Amino acid sequence: MKNKIIKALSIAAIVLLGVSLAACGKKEGTTDNSNDIVYVASHEDLDFITANEYLEAKVFKGDYIYAVSAVYDEGTGKSELKFHKYNFNTKEDKSIPLEVDNKGGMNVNCSFLAVNDDESFSTLMTFYNPDGDGNANSIINFSKDGSITGEKELNNVFGNNETNFYLNTSCVDKEGNFYLCCDNYLAVLNQNGDVLFNTDTGNWIRNIIAGEDGKVYITTYSQSGNGLVLKPFDLKTKSFGEEISGIGDCNGAILGKDNNIYLYTDLSAFKFNIDKKEKEHLWDWVDADVYETYNGELIANEDGTFTYLNQEYSEEGTRSEIIKLTPKKKSEVPQKTEIVLGCQYLNYDIKRAIADYNRSHDDIKVVPKPYNDIVDDWEEAQKRFDMDILAGDVFDIVNVDIQNYSKYAKKGIFEDLYPYFESSKDFNKDDFFGSVLSGAEYEGKLYALPVAVELQTIIGKKGIIKKNPTIMDYIELRKKYPDKAFFDGAAAMDVLNQMLYTSFDEFVDVENGDCKFDTEEFYSLLDFAKTFPKEMDYENFQMYESIKKGDAFFANTYIGSFSDYQWVMDMFKNDAEVVGYPSNDGNGTRMVYSTMYGISNKSKNKDIAWEVISGLLQKVGSDYSSYEFPVLKSKYNDMIEKEMKPSTYKDENGVEHETPKMSMSFGDGDVYEYYYATQETVDAVTELLNTSKVSAGYDETIFGIIAEETAPFFEGQKTKEEVSNIIQKRVKIYLQEKN
């Protein structure tokens, strides 16, 4: 009997152990329904919205979208407002201009819209003074035909004596009351603009949402460190309820039925049930070719579908569309070949390029996996990204930066891309800037390809120093002008970094694991850097004034567009030239890659991955980015053609006028306006692109050690020999480790 009891207890213990082990690994919080249901997107362009028109405030109501749009007039520099009523079913748009008194030349912007059942509507209009002072806000009520029926200027609506505010979020409740949020302030107004309630919630309000059942919630950051939380608000009691955590991060949110809230980020959309505190993943925006959601609006339809109003803004203008997301069984949806793109973060241009690529291909889908968006902690994101790259079979395409490129290249993780050039129909090696490809090689192979580049150099007053000077040339010049600002507002540490940036090889021998920081040359460099202020007084230092007075001779310049080069030249009244950082090889301009793309050698879709990279190359640079130069010569030439043509507008008499593409105030009334790139600029930049070398010089660890150890020297606490000795020892360990 005793044995039987022991046996039974033992079996029960084993079963319990087995059950608890089976429960291991269960993910808390988000459930994934992606195994059964997927949301399929269908797109419909809103052609009634022109390219220079932007929907500022929008409301979905029944079969209609109501919106207030701003049409920007390049000639006057002002916006004209229109009210749209668009029917989903008939695709008809009725628009009426809104005649709003601009209070003597102010710009007007609509940040809030509420539509009543009789189609009269109320707006919050913000009046901006071009000079920046004296902004105002008003609630303006309109009748169905667009005539103004009431106006009330808002003063101190949030109870913080702030008249100059902008709304981060707003909504209308079932009673027709307006809920306006500015930073952490909430104000509730009736339709006449009378304040019913206002308060400081203590934390920034991300969203405020109202449901058809009369409930109102805000999403805000928890006081107790639980991240973004949901808080119910009751206007009757004028109080907030308990925090509801577990919603994660979100850009937008809407209240649905059955206590469900639909939340979305730039990557995905979720359903959160308030009662059960359960979060369910619905779809990834990449499946709908949406690359950002800050300007969009989502609604949940009665039939279980969703409608999303998407607005994309680019240099060509605004593109607006309606996306309908319909749930379907996964088995009913044609499968596409997925190309996974792994990266730390996705910049705007790459997101757009991926969305455009996916739209133009029915059988291939690029799925980005940005780790900084998936993992909260930056260091943890980097670690997981590294591990997944090393695993080899997680990504098809890997986005790397130049600092980590060699670390991955020597692991044999990437494909050599040169053979792909040979078989490519789109381009070959000669179609690229030579310096771009040679800079990206590792032991003669091309393991990753940059899609765009930027240049870094020093532009200086003509004749002040010889072209491509060395460190000693700068030091000797400083001795001649010890009291001048010299550089454009650089402090001691900045000067040291600039001098080291391109003459890194003089001090660091990576191949042999050695360095030379305990030398006379480095001592001289430290003395030179010490002649500059410890910290810059940016409030009082005016770069342009300093250059105009002849106090500053050099400007540390980042050139990602022709305008960057031109405005710096203009600061020197065109009496300047590219001098370069100090170097011993006669080349003081450095090329910087923003992103590089490699193909994993374990990818099962290498040819398709190459096709995707080629596609990105064709798009990024000239079409999207005004901050970098494309690496393909053909796209660069397109950029030249576009930039050398001035922007124009026609006035009411049909006369064409040039309009600046960019303007910059130098202070003291001086304004630089960039109309188009001159031939001189294009020639100078082209020469730099052809001759500059890639910079891998910014080693974070070495520069971090130098910054840490030189701080007491600049404070006057240690001698240059002491700090150099410590730098020498620490950097040598670092280099020997890698050797």
Add this chain to the structure above:
Amino acid sequence: MRFGNKSQLKKRDRRTKVGAIGFLAPSLIGVFLFFILPFFVVIYYSMIDNPVSGEFVWFENFVNVAKNGAFKLAGKNTLKFSFIAMPLAVVLSLLLAIMLDKEIPLRSHFRTFFLTPMMVPVASIVLIVQVMFHYNGAVNDFLGAFGVAKTDWLKSDYAQVVIIFLFLWKNLGYNMILFLAGLESIPKELMEVAYLENANSWQIFWNIKIRYLSPTILFVTILSLINSFKVFREIYLLTGGYPYDALYMLQHFMNNTFKSLDYQKLSTAAIIMSFVMIIIIGILFIAENKFGKDVEE
């Protein structure tokens, strides 16, 4: 007494063995999966050129690591630190234990006092050390009153002295408690007999106490050796991944090679270090076995 014929007994035996294996299996599987298998994975990693291609290079990684300047420096510093700090930790804690074993006033308060460093969080310790030994810290201020020039203690050749001091401060208390327990376990009759036989204090100490304490001394020595490696945590928090060369330890080398995805160097260094540890501990066991043999018998 067991009942039944031979075959029944055999069956029962087999069932018992199968049952035993069944119950032991989860633990054995766990030990295999989390200890034994990873060890072989490390050996595998140390013998290939990189995890992606997996090409065997046999002992080439060992040769490269042995020649690596950073590894040599780290090994030298680690051995130097361990061979200075470890004996000091053992000897000083033994002396403290002997002192606190006597009937002195406030004995229990002293015992508690020496144990308190163990309760202090690492972050607090690091903060205190920084405040004290910083270039503009308390120690330099104090020495400055006597005309002594400032020293950046953690970035000078005295850096290891500071860390040894920190190590001893943290670990003496625990070792002392272990020795106190060891002293308590020495049969009092032996010492009484020795006393009656006119043995002096030194003879009693060396011939009886030390002999009986030899297992404890071995244990404390091994524990101190292990703790001497753990001091990396404080050094890392104080000085980062690339400290002044006197503080650069084997764990720095391994931590940094892990961060730079150089798993081959990391695995090779770990295996070399484990061999050295096995040798040192083996020597200690042999010494204890010889010295404390008659005590155990």
